[in-house]
Amino acid sequence: xxxxxxxxxxxxxxxxxxxxxxxxxxxxxRSTYTPAVGSGILPRDAAQFMxxxxxxxxxxxxxxxxxxxxxxxAVAFSQGPGLGxxxxxxxxxxxxxxxxxxxxxxxxxxxxxxxEVGRVLAGFKKPLVLYVSGGNSQVIEFNxxxxxxxxxxxxxxxxxxLDKFGREVGIQHPAGPKIxxxxxxxxxxxxxxxxxxxxxxxxxxxxxxxxxxxKEGERLEDVCFSLQETAFAMLCEVTERALAHxxxxxxxxxxxxxxxxxxxxxxxxxxxxxxxxxxxxxxxNGDNGAMIAVVGALMRRAGLETPIDESQVxxxxxxDDVEIVW
Ligand code: AMP
Ligand code: MG
Numbered sequence: 001x002x003x004x005x006x007x008x009x010x011x012x013x014x015x016x017x018x019x020x021x022x023x024x025x026x027x028x029x030r031s032t033y034t035p036a037v038g039s040g041i042l043p044r045d046a047a048q049f050m051x052x053x054x055x056x057x058x059x060x061x062x063x064x065x066x067x068x069x070x071x072x073x074a075v076a077f078s079q080g081p082g083l084g085x086x087x088x089x090x091x092x093x094x095x096x097x098x099x100x101x102x103x104x105x106x107x108x109x110x111x112x113x114x115x116e117v118g119r120v121l122a123g124f125k126k127p128l129v130l131y132v133s134g135g136n137s138q139v140i141e142f143n144x145x146x147x148x149x150x151x152x153x154x155x156x157x158x159x160x161x162l163d164k165f166g167r168e169v170g171i172q173h174p175a176g177p178k179i180x181x182x183x184x185x186x187x188x189x190x191x192x193x194x195x196x197x198x199x200x201x202x203x204x205x206x207x208x209x210x211x212x213x214x215k216e217g218e219r220l221e222d223v224c225f226s227l228q229e230t231a232f233a234m235l236c237e238v239t240e241r242a243l244a245h246x247x248x249x250x251x252x253x254x255x256x257x258x259x260x261x262x263x264x265x266x267x268x269x270x271x272x273x274x275x276x277x278x279x280x281x282x283x284x285n286g287d288n289g290a291m292i293a294v295v296g297a298l299m300r301r302a303g304l305e306t307p308i309d310e311s312q313v314x315x316x317x318x319x320d321d322v323e324i325v326w
């Protein structure tokens with residue numbers, strides 16, 4: 001089955017084409033909105049960017065995949081969670097494609113797409129998932145037909161924490177990748193609030209304390225190093241607690257912050273100490289249309305379809321709102 005996936009929840013308008021036979025990703029085209037230095041994502045600007053780039057991104061994804069619309073079995077789109085204006089723009093594109101080309105439409109939960117792309121590519125069955133992106137930071141287990149949240153941030157996502165720190169110190173969005181590079185030249189550990197409450201986390205105190213160190217003249221490299229070591233150790237602690245409690249045999253790291261090599265190293269160590277296999281969503285960690293297409297194909301194979309008049313977006317949809325019937 002060949003599915004076109006349309007992603008548009010925050011910064012990236014992505015279109016991917018996937019063949020569910022052997023889970024071949026035929027194309028993955030991303031158009032990414034970059035806010036000005038000193039600014040974060042402005043939802044209306046991001047949506048405007050998506051509208052302007054949608055046509056070309058869709059066209060290129062089909063050309064790269066070398067498929068025509070007659071080969072396509074369904075159109076999937078990110079239905080939630082995310083920024084309302086962005087979600088609505090992507091949904092409008094997907095509805096237009098489905099109606100014009102007479103293809104079934106499927107609404108996909110963005111968080112589950114981050115999980116499923118990593119899971120199918122790794123060939124995992126029931127991984128314990130550490131999902132870390134801008135807006136979300138969750139430790140997730142599959143249980144009783146849903147992806148259940150074992151632990152999560154009680155305030156901002158870890159990526160958001162990194163991006164906000166970057167914004168205040170003059171690093172352009174997204175700051176995560178630049179903080180990773182700076183941290184490699186740091187080595188002096190500056191104590192930061194380590195907030196793990198049972199299985200939940202909090203990152204806003206780290207942000208405040210790290211900005212204070214920066215103002216006091218500590219080297220940016222050392223502050224970045226300390227930020228990463230503290231936040232990632234917290235994520236590893238909750239992952240390890242879940243791993244021991246659930247006796248999981250597979251651990252999957254996914255979401256944009258999953259690109260971070262230091263985090264991947266730490267999580268893979270936790271997994272190996274518990275005799276669990278480790279996989280990372282690799283180049284599909286960040287927002288992309290291929291992951292939406294993967295879930296679209298899984299949903300279509302289970303006979304699901306989202307009628308146009310039920311295709312409204314859900315900006316606050318949760319990972320555990322969705323029943324996994326595939
Ligand atoms: P997503 O929305 O899943 O694409 O994730 C976006 C988030 O990932 C942003 O907050 C980025 O700063 C963060 N991110 C991307 N690459 C890295 C990296 N190498 N290290 C840390 N964070 C990263
Ligand atoms: Mg995401």
